[in-house]
Amino acid sequence: MTKLKTCLICIAAAAILCSGTQDIEKKTFSWCGVVHAQDDWKIEFDDVCSKTQDAVIFSPDELRNLIARCDKLKPLIEKLDETQRKVFLKRLQLCRDLFSFALESKEKE
């Protein structure tokens, strides 16, 4: 009984620790607090921009959320060196503009 209790406490503690490093908005998961801050923007960028092909099937709320995520990414990309900034701002703009276009189309339906 005591063993089971200890085991349950351990599982609960692990769950609490890991949930502390889970970024719900980014839908990424960093194992037990190991966060690679430098690459966070790239993981988020890849995740957001991988959804462009599905833009037509998203609901207005989902599209608004994606636009907000693009807007949050912009200042992070602006902090990169000139070369990366030039490339990724352009690519981010393509994603954001498409989501915004899809949202506008949905709202006019």
Next chain:
Amino acid sequence: MHPFTQLFTFFFFLLFSAGAVSAMTVVSPEIYGRVVINNYSSRSGLVPVVFDHWLHRAKFTCRLCHVDVGFAMEAGATKISAATNMRGFHCGSCHNGNRAFEGRKIFGSCSGSVMQEEAERCERCHSLGKDVKKEYEFNTFINRLPKNALGNSIDWEEAETKGLIKPVDFLEGISIKRTPMKMDKDVSIESGVAWMSDVLFSHKKHAVWNGCEVCHPEIFPITKKGAIKFSMLQISSGEYCGVCHTSVAFPLNDCQRCHTKPVQ
């Protein structure tokens, strides 16, 4: 329609066709789709870059370069530089000296070295006005592909359908994994004149090479059907369909490729 208006539009069409045909015929198939890039070349003492779409579009999708690599659809807007190429972006995404394609190593683009052997490599791209021997010779290259009278003289659509070209759509380290495009709806666009058949635009056909963000909203900012009226004048001056169909994709004087719906 009033007979005078009909006559006027017909006359206008003839004028447009004459202009379009003469404009197209002065461009040889090899040169059709050629882009000359001179952002910083002249300032750096190099001749401008000559980029041929025919070679690259036979091997890669439009989407790969214009979305994943990030080449803007507007000429000159990307501001490609030696610095971006050397960092593995833009042309350097493939031309990094390490990547291989179809068993061949792709030559590296820009470098900071000033050695003589490096100069020869520079000339592979910085070749405007120079007689540079190319790795791919146009006439040999197109021999195995179905012919079309206009543009590059290649029927790219048929070449793709028959599997004669298999454009790559994913570049490791650059592309993001995406699901295939879910839009296959055809759009009917009414012709402005009674004697010309309507256009039946196929999203599906365009999706083979493109992604949504290649066209929307930059080229087609239309959020409601019929909100924008296209005119052939706008298109032939490089707007809407004309962004690609005056320079890279089959040209506008191939009317029946778009105006496919029978006249009612």
